[in-house]
Amino acid sequence: MQLRYVYSELGQGLRRNLSMHLAVVLTLFVSLTLVGIGVLFNQQASKAADHWGNQLQITVYLCRTNDSSAVCPNAVTDAQKTEISQVVQDNPEVDDFHFESSEQALDKARELYGDELFSGDNPAITAEDMPQTIWITLQDPEQYEGITSAVQGLDGVSKVRDMREQVAPILESINMLQWVALGTAGFLVFAALLLVANTIRLAAFARRKEIGIMRLVGASTLYIALPFLLEALVTALIGVALAVGALWGFMYFGIAELSQNRLKFVPWIGWDEFWLAAGAVAILGPLLTLLPTLVLTRKYLKV
Amino acid sequence: MIRFEKVTKAYPGHPHPALDNISVDVEKGEFVFLVGSSGSGKSTFLRLVLREYRPSSGRVYVAGKEINRLASWKVPRLRRDIGTVFQDFRLLPNKTVTENVAFALQVIGKSRKEIKDLVPETLEMVGLSGKGDRMPDELSGGEQQRVAVARAFVNRPMILIADEPTGNLDPTTSVGIMKLLDRINRTGTTVVMATHDSGIVDQMRKRVIELENGHVVRDQAQGVYGHQN
Numbered sequence: 350m351q352l353r354y355v356y357s358e359l360g361q362g363l364r365r366n367l368s369m370h371l372a373v374v375l376t377l378f379v380s381l382t383l384v385g386i387g388v389l390f391n392q393q394a395s396k397a398a399d400h401w402g403n404q405l406q407i408t409v410y411l412c413r414t415n416d417s418s419a420v421c422p423n424a425v426t427d428a429q430k431t432e433i434s435q436v437v438q439d440n441p442e443v444d445d446f447h448f449e450s451s452e453q454a455l456d457k458a459r460e461l462y463g464d465e466l467f468s469g470d471n472p473a474i475t476a477e478d479m480p481q482t483i484w485i486t487l488q489d490p491e492q493y494e495g496i497t498s499a500v501q502g503l504d505g506v507s508k509v510r511d512m513r514e515q516v517a518p519i520l521e522s523i524n525m526l527q528w529v530a531l532g533t534a535g536f537l538v539f540a541a542l543l544l545v546a547n548t549i550r551l552a553a554f555a556r557r558k559e560i561g562i563m564r565l566v567g568a569s570t571l572y573i574a575l576p577f578l579l580e581a582l583v584t585a586l587i588g589v590a591l592a593v594g595a596l597w598g599f600m601y602f603g604i605a606e607l608s609q610n611r612l613k614f615v616p617w618i619g620w621d622e623f624w625l626a627a628g629a630v631a632i633l634g635p636l637l638t639l640l641p642t643l644v645l646t647r648k649y650l651k652v
Numbered sequence: 653m654i655r656f657e658k659v660t661k662a663y664p665g666h667p668h669p670a671l672d673n674i675s676v677d678v679e680k681g682e683f684v685f686l687v688g689s690s691g692s693g694k695s696t697f698l699r700l701v702l703r704e705y706r707p708s709s710g711r712v713y714v715a716g717k718e719i720n721r722l723a724s725w726k727v728p729r730l731r732r733d734i735g736t737v738f739q740d741f742r743l744l745p746n747k748t749v750t751e752n753v754a755f756a757l758q759v760i761g762k763s764r765k766e767i768k769d770l771v772p773e774t775l776e777m778v779g780l781s782g783k784g785d786r787m788p789d790e791l792s793g794g795e796q797q798r799v800a801v802a803r804a805f806v807n808r809p810m811i812l813i814a815d816e817p818t819g820n821l822d823p824t825t826s827v828g829i830m831k832l833l834d835r836i837n838r839t840g841t842t843v844v845m846a847t848h849d850s851g852i853v854d855q856m857r858k859r860v861i862e863l864e865n866g867h868v869v870r871d872q873a874q875g876v877y878g879h880q881n
Contacts, residue, residue: 354758559755562742565702566807567732568759570725 358576362552363583369548370584376544377588377637378595380537381630383530385596388626389604390527393618397520407493409433409483409500410507413451416480418507425481429505436503437485442496445486454479461616480507538637545584545641549577553649574646581638589634593627653811653842654678654701659710661696669708670696672866678844680810683837685853686846687877688863694846697863698813701844702734703727715810732760735804735812735841739819741796743788749775749799750784756803774806778832794825798832805836812836814845818852826852850877 363370411430412421425433430448437446455476459467467474487493497509553560563573600623608617656676662669671693678684686694699705700712703719712719715733722730743752750771757767775781778798788796797817804812814833818826830852837843847853853860853876860875861868 558742559744562744562755562803563759564728565731565736565742566756566759566803567728567730567734569728572759572761 355572355575355579359579359583362556362576362580365555366548366552366580369544369551370580373541373544373548373584373638374587374591376537376541377585377634378591380534380541381588381592381634382595382599383534383537384633385592385626385630386599387527387531387534388629389596389599389618389622390523390530392622392625394520394523394527396616396618396622397523399616407485407487407497407509407511409437409485409509411481411483412505412507413480414477416507421505421507425505429503430481433483433500433503433505436499437483437496440496440499442488442492443485444488447484449482449484451476451479451481454482541637542641545581545638546645549581549642549645550649552577552580553646570646574643577642577646578639581642582635585635585638588638589631592630592634596623596626596630653680653682653715654844655711655713656697656700657711657713659700659707659712661693661700661705662708669866671700671707671863673710674863674866674868675710676861676868676871678842680842681837681840683834683843683856683858684845685856685858685860685875685877686844686863687848687853687860688869691865692863693866694863695815696866698815698844698846701811701813702736703730728760732807733810735801735807735809737797737800737804737812737814737817739816741788741793741800741820743796743799743803745788747787748784749780749786749788749791752788752799753803753806756806760807762807770806771802774802777805777835778802779828792825793821794828797821797825797829801829801832801836805841809841811842811844814843814847816847816849817845818847818849823851827855830856853877 411425411433412418412423414424416424434446434448437443455467455474458474458479485496487496493511497511500506501509560573600618600620604617654676655678656674658673658675659671660669660673661671674693686697688694696705700707700719701714703712703714703722706720714730717730719730744755747755753771753774754767757770762770772781772784775784778801780795780798780802783791783795788799791799797820801817812833817833818829821829826849833843833845834856857874857876860870860872860877862870862872862875
């Protein structure tokens with residue numbers, strides 16, 4: 350097959366339909382960026398939920414040495430822990446629960462704030478500063494008063510925190526942002542598909558004479574469709590490159606900036622999640638242009 | 653080379669079939685005129701040979717292949733054995749004469765070397781040597797049709813199909829094109845030509861198949877255009 354011919358056709362096709370290709374590229378760019386942002390928010394939401402527990406969880410802080418709470422004269426003993434877990438286990442509102450040791454709590458904190466606070470000869474925070482906790486998952490998020498009051502007065506319990514009050518609004522906004530991004534992306538993806546279809550129709554119309562002759566002299570279907578497929582691929586790749594660039598900007602100037610300087614208490618997504626979103630965009634983009642091209646070239650360029 | 657066995661072709665929405673149970677046999681190397689009024693089924697006949705359509709019933713054999721059963725992806729290969737010429741030339745206006753002829757070879761993947769050998773040779777055969785760099789709109793109608801014939805023949809097909817090739821040309825120019833088709837026929841290529849041009853048919857004295865309302869009403873070895881009583 351003469352690649353020279355295919356490339357010159359590709360160049361001609363891209364030039365001839367420049368405005369349509371630009372429209373496709375821009376629509377793809379915006380929709381893919383939104384898809385990527387949706388994916389990032391989705392991971393942000395699950396990361397936050399992992400860290401704080403989901404909306405079904407409440408946390409029981411156990412007494413530690415030098416606890417500031419008045420109900421804690423000493424650190425919690427093993428016997429007290431056994432009794433508390435018995436109460437938790439017997440409560441009908443509880444679905445599941447687990448202990449988190451001081452060391453695990455320290456690890457979580459270290460992950461969030463970085464190593465400096467915790468290392469060196471005289472670290473600012475050690476495992477002893479971190480309370481042991483019991484993480485309780487509820488059967489029903491509405492029914493928590495029973496377990497809260499049952500555990501509240503027990504010896505060795507410092508306080509019961511219902512994180513839902515603080516975490517729920519944050520999780521909800523992240524979730525909402527995710528759906529807004531994905532919903533808008535859905536509409537734009539649809540628009541992109543229609544634009545691709547129109548572009549191909551125009552291109553096939555502009556080249557109908559050549560295509561007719563190609564069919565007559567026995568050019569294979571692939572040979573006839575190849576310039577169209579390459580055009581679709583080129584527009585997709587440009588759209589993907591722009592979208593990945595925009596996502597990178599979003600990460601670099603948005604998330605990284607926020608996570609390093611402000612809002613440190615939130616566990617932010619990092620570059621791993623960025624690459625995942627970029628990968629999703631890189632797969633989706635070519636699919637969005639190649640699939641309609643394959644379907645429509647079969648329709649318009651039938652031998 | 654071309655065989656129709658009880659072929660019927662009906663189009664959806666049309667009460668009468670375009671071809672109605674016709675059987676025709678064209679041998680290798682024959683020159684056949686297909687005559688008949690508009691709507692008699694000539695174009696349908698040619699399109700069945702090119703496998704643009706499949707017959708509604710019956711069998712069509714082209715170059716030894718039963719084309720009803722030919723998979724779609726094999727159709728391009730079949731068409732490489734068939735050259736086609738039309739009334740309206742169908743040249744690419746933005747390509748030179750040489751490029752137009754070379755296009756037919758490029759798109760079926762011939763090497764540059766082959767193209768370089770075959771194109772000038774074919775242009776010379778159709779009487780256009782020296783005009784390879786012209787654009788189609790710089791040529792007369794007869795010359796344009798010669799380019800189309802060159803494009804159809806450059807791949808040395810077994811069959812040449814011509815659908816009213818002289819329909820847009822004056823009688824003198826038409827004679828030139830007919831001489832060219834005759835020459836191509838003499839190289840062993842089977843030629844099937846649909847035409848309304850009675851003068852040409854009468855002059856050439858070749859086999860004539862006349863269609864009327866989808867039926868073969870005449871199949872004559874050395875016929876003329878009109879009925880001979």
